Amino acid sequence: MTETKTLHIPAIHCEGCIESIQRIVERKGAKLDAGDHETKNVTISFEPDSVSADELVTALSDADFEPGEA
Amino acid sequence: MSEASLPSPAPVPEPSPKQPSGSSEHVILPIEGMFCAACVLRIEKVVGRVDGVQAVSVNLASERASIDFDPATANEADLVAAVERAGYDVRELNIDDSEEEALKVAERRSLLRSASIALVVGWGTVLATQINTWADLNWDRDALFISLLVVSSPLLVFSGRGIFRAAWRVGRHGSSDMNTLIALGVIAAYGYSLAATVAPGAFEDAGLKREIFYQTALIIVGAVMLGRYFEARAKGKTSLAIRRLLDLRPRLARVERDGEEIELPAEQLVVGDLIAVRPGEQIPVDGVVIEGQSGVDESMLTGESLPVDKAPEDQLFGATLNGSGLLRMRATQVGAETVLARIISLVESAQGSKAPVQRLADRVASIFVPVVLIITLATFVLWWAVGPDPALTFAILNAVAILVVACPCALGLATPTAVMVGSGKGAEHGVLFRSAEALERAHAVTAVVYDKTGTLTAGRPAVTEVVTFGGNSRDDLLRLATSVERGSEHALASAVVAAAAEIEVAEATDFEAVAGKGARAQVEGCEVLVGNVRLLDEAGIATSAAADSLADFAKAGQTPILVAVDGALAGMIAVADTLKPSAPLAVQALRREGLRTILLTGDTDATARAIAAEVGIDEVLSEVLPEDKAATIARLQAEGEVVAMVGDGINDAPALAMADLGIAMGGGTDVAIETADVTLMRDDPRGALQAIQVGRSTMRIIRQNLVWAFGYNILLIPIAAGLFYPIFQEIGPVPGGLGWLFGEVGFFEPIVAAFAMTMSSLSVMANSLRLNRLKLRDDPGPPAAGAQPVGRSIPAPAQS
Numbered sequence: 018m019t020e021t022k023t024l025h026i027p028a029i030h031c032e033g034c035i036e037s038i039q040r041i042v043e044r045k046g047a048k049l050d051a052g053d054h055e056t057k058n059v060t061i062s063f064e065p066d067s068v069s070a071d072e073l074v075t076a077l078s079d080a081d082f083e084p085g086e087a
Numbered sequence: 088m089s090e091a092s093l094p095s096p097a098p099v100p101e102p103s104p105k106q107p108s109g110s111s112e113h114v115i116l117p118i119e120g121m122f123c124a125a126c127v128l129r130i131e132k133v134v135g136r137v138d139g140v141q142a143v144s145v146n147l148a149s150e151r152a153s154i155d156f157d158p159a160t161a162n163e164a165d166l167v168a169a170v171e172r173a174g175y176d177v178r179e180l181n182i183d184d185s186e187e188e189a190l191k192v193a194e195r196r197s198l199l200r201s202a203s204i205a206l207v208v209g210w211g212t213v214l215a216t217q218i219n220t221w222a223d224l225n226w227d228r229d230a231l232f233i234s235l236l237v238v239s240s241p242l243l244v245f246s247g248r249g250i251f252r253a254a255w256r257v258g259r260h261g262s263s264d265m266n267t268l269i270a271l272g273v274i275a276a277y278g279y280s281l282a283a284t285v286a287p288g289a290f291e292d293a294g295l296k297r298e299i300f301y302q303t304a305l306i307i308v309g310a311v312m313l314g315r316y317f318e319a320r321a322k323g324k325t326s327l328a329i330r331r332l333l334d335l336r337p338r339l340a341r342v343e344r345d346g347e348e349i350e351l352p353a354e355q356l357v358v359g360d361l362i363a364v365r366p367g368e369q370i371p372v373d374g375v376v377i378e379g380q381s382g383v384d385e386s387m388l389t390g391e392s393l394p395v396d397k398a399p400e401d402q403l404f405g406a407t408l409n410g411s412g413l414l415r416m417r418a419t420q421v422g423a424e425t426v427l428a429r430i431i432s433l434v435e436s437a438q439g440s441k442a443p444v445q446r447l448a449d450r451v452a453s454i455f456v457p458v459v460l461i462i463t464l465a466t467f468v469l470w471w472a473v474g475p476d477p478a479l480t481f482a483i484l485n486a487v488a489i490l491v492v493a494c495p496c497a498l499g500l501a502t503p504t505a506v507m508v509g510s511g512k513g514a515e516h517g518v519l520f521r522s523a524e525a526l527e528r529a530h531a532v533t534a535v536v537y538d539k540t541g542t543l544t545a546g547r548p549a550v551t552e553v554v555t556f557g558g559n560s561r562d563d564l565l566r567l568a569t570s571v572e573r574g575s576e577h578a579l580a581s582a583v584v585a586a587a588a589e590i591e592v593a594e595a596t597d598f599e600a601v602a603g604k605g606a607r608a609q610v611e612g613c614e615v616l617v618g619n620v621r622l623l624d625e626a627g628i629a630t631s632a633a634a635d636s637l638a639d640f641a642k643a644g645q646t647p648i649l650v651a652v653d654g655a656l657a658g659m660i661a662v663a664d665t666l667k668p669s670a671p672l673a674v675q676a677l678r679r680e681g682l683r684t685i686l687l688t689g690d691t692d693a694t695a696r697a698i699a700a701e702v703g704i705d706e707v708l709s710e711v712l713p714e715d716k717a718a719t720i721a722r723l724q725a726e727g728e729v730v731a732m733v734g735d736g737i738n739d740a741p742a743l744a745m746a747d748l749g750i751a752m753g754g755g756t757d758v759a760i761e762t763a764d765v766t767l768m769r770d771d772p773r774g775a776l777q778a779i780q781v782g783r784s785t786m787r788i789i790r791q792n793l794v795w796a797f798g799y800n801i802l803l804i805p806i807a808a809g810l811f812y813p814i815f816q817e818i819g820p821v822p823g824g825l826g827w828l829f830g831e832v833g834f835f836e837p838i839v840a841a842f843a844m845t846m847s848s849l850s851v852m853a854n855s856l857r858l859n860r861l862k863l864r865d866d867p868g869p870p871a872a873g874a875q876p877v878g879r880s881i882p883a884p885a886q887s
Binding site: 039 | 125126
């Protein structure tokens with residue numbers, strides 16, 4: 018079962034940030050479905066069997082992309 | 088052949104930088120994927136958190152991270168991992184830019200392919216249906232419709248994939264942009280045709296004309312893609328300036344390591360490296376000459392075409408070209424610290440910044456698309472309700488025409504393209520704008536305030552006049568004075584020494600400096616005093632003979648140095664700051680442009696007026712304390728002036744910040760770049776006018792672009808909405824010559840709308856590119872070498 022999660026990440030600044038986030042989540046085996054640097058929202062889909070939402074949030078926080086309220 | 092007589096090579100004084108001094112190592116990582124300043128900060132933060140990292144500095148322009156770390160606790164792999172954790176990639180070192188270039192070429196090629204396929208098939212269909220009608224071939228309509236459906240559907244998906252994908256991406260978030268408009272237009276035309284093809288019965292029952300518009304859909308897509316192709320090409324041209332700067336980045340350097348000369352990539356150099364630069368070679372990093380003499384071509388950084396002479400202790404800049412001499416240099420700044428790297432990052436951030444005028448365009452664009460959608464809907468309903476038969480057909484076609492013609496891309500391109508070309512143009516001439524806002528403000532400047540020292544003048548005192556008494560010759564006087572002054576450290580003394588460079592100097596003994604007054608010494612058996620009037624007064628030497636000259640000197644703002652030999656006045660040397668040769672030209676050119684020119688200085692009124700007269704400046708504000716300079720600028724602003732302040736960026740930072748446009752003539756020092764809106768790489772006061780010129784031209788182009796982009800929409804949307812239908816109803820049928828534009832009854836052809844839209848974007852791009860041809864006024868003037876003395880020509884020696 019694929020799960021999707023939308024996160025609001027205030028640290029997003031530009032299209033480059035979206036690309037960074039894409040690389041980060043892809044390294045974790047997840048997929049970036051959508052990202053908008055103006056609304057600062059990203060939508061990530063992942064298989065809960067292989068990676069948890071917490072792990073993704075931790076990886077993003079490590080890169081200074083701390084998610085805020087979705 | 089005595090080998091013993093050869094001088095042994097001098098030991099290298101600097102410690103070899105490869106030696107880990109205690110526990111610090113330095114590495115430079117090329118980074119991929121950075122877009123903006125936030126990316127830079129993020130990498131610095133994440134890498135900085137790694138244990139053992141002492142310092143991180145990331146440069147967006149050169150795409151490099153420069154990291155100091157303790158090899159005991161961290162290694163390079165940790166650093167690479169940290170960069171990756173932050174969401175970026177570390178590239179292989181030494182990859183060149185050709186890969187990026189190849190990607191862009193591939194992208195352009197794909198756009199062109201999409202455009203040409205759609206256009207060829209679209210126009211082919213138009214032609215085929217025309218031939219069918221004219222030649223009365225009576226093709227089977229059903230067969231024709233179905234074969235066109237089969238041919239056009241995959242082509243539309245292929246050629247228009249960029250448009251549909253982008254429209255979908257924004258549409259999913261409930262927003263819309265120009266892709267939305269095009270996609271809706273194409274889908275409407277295609278959907279209508281599809282229904283006519285697959286459900287002809289139901290279609291005709293609904294009162295629709297059984298026609299197809301696959302060709303319209305294809306041509307719209309083709310025109311948009313063709314526009315994007317040309318846009319991509321033109322964008323490549325707008326960033327030409329930055330491309331040229333990046334291409335300047337030096338590649339190799341001959342470095343002395345452990346007494347041997349080895350070739351290293353320039354990015355591996357470290358501060359303190361000793362580098363040999365052969366004739367004709369590029370200087371790899373910033374540094375100072377330690378040996379050798381040569382002329383260096385610095386035009387790539389400063390725009391100044393004359394080579395600059397370099398001798399030991401002179402500054403060298405990376406990317407400049409060595410002339411005919413062999414130079415040995417020591418690296419003082421490497422990597423992101425070099426002047427070139429700073430120029431690149433400055434120009435890049437200026438090109439990426441938003442001009443205030445763009446906010447207007449952005450605001451309009453943001454409400455533009457929804458407004459167009461409403462107009463489209465209204466038009467559709469109107470013609471469906473009251474239009475000629477077949478009403479629904481015309482209603483749909485008019486809606487398509489509006490959607491296509493109203494694309495706001497020209498509006499989006501108007502400002503950024505002009506800013507990119509304009510700031511690039513400035514950079515080519517050594518005029519660096521910090522932001523698009525600076526560019527915009529430069530155009531409005533009404534008054535230019537020049538700081539004096541180091542701006543209009545060379546900032547170094549020089550001998551301007553020599554007056555002799557008692558039969559001494561000019562050379563005699565300078566020789567005696569220099570012999571004494573050589574021992575002195577005073578700034579005025581160094582001016583005298585410099586003036587006597589060609590004269591053989593005698594040995595001075597019993598040198599004694601008299602604080603605040605001058606110095607005395609024994610030269611060639613004579614007692615020589617060199618100093619001000621008080622020094623001679625106290626020695627009981629009469630100075631009345633010099634009274635007239637002293638008064639003249641004071642009026643001209645020159646400082647007198649009196650020379651007495653064996654108790655009698657022998658002569659006087661006048662010393663003053665010298666004007667830069669181009670200073671009068673700079674001021675005259677500004678005045679011709681109708682700008683108010685003002686000299687602002689802390690010097691005495693006499694000195695200031697002398698300089699002002701020399702350069703022909705309008706107003707003088709003298710004896711202004713450094714801390715009052717900013718207040719003076721504010722006062723001018725209160726008078727309604729838009730003030731540009733030209734200074735050296737070091738002493739007058741507050742005034743530069745207060746001015747509407749702060750122009751620093753610092754040649755790329757950190758302070759200058761950080762405080763000033765404009766940095767002049769060339770030490771030439773004419774740069775102020777060039778900055779204003781670039782600002783004015785850029786703003787003129789932006790205004791034209793905006794007028795064109797708005798005007799075009801204001802003009803064509805009503806036409807696309809069917810404005811000409813009632814007109815043609817009144818005045819009779821559409822003339823045959825206008826059929827391509829208005830069809831049979833006066834409605835705007837969607838195909839023409841697609842091309843009009845493309846043309847509007849292209850004309851905006853082309854207009855911005857005109858800035859590349861801008862000629863910056865740069866009167867050659869007198870040769871830059873050697874400063875001109877201030878003051879009158881040397882008068883005949885006064886008689887005693």
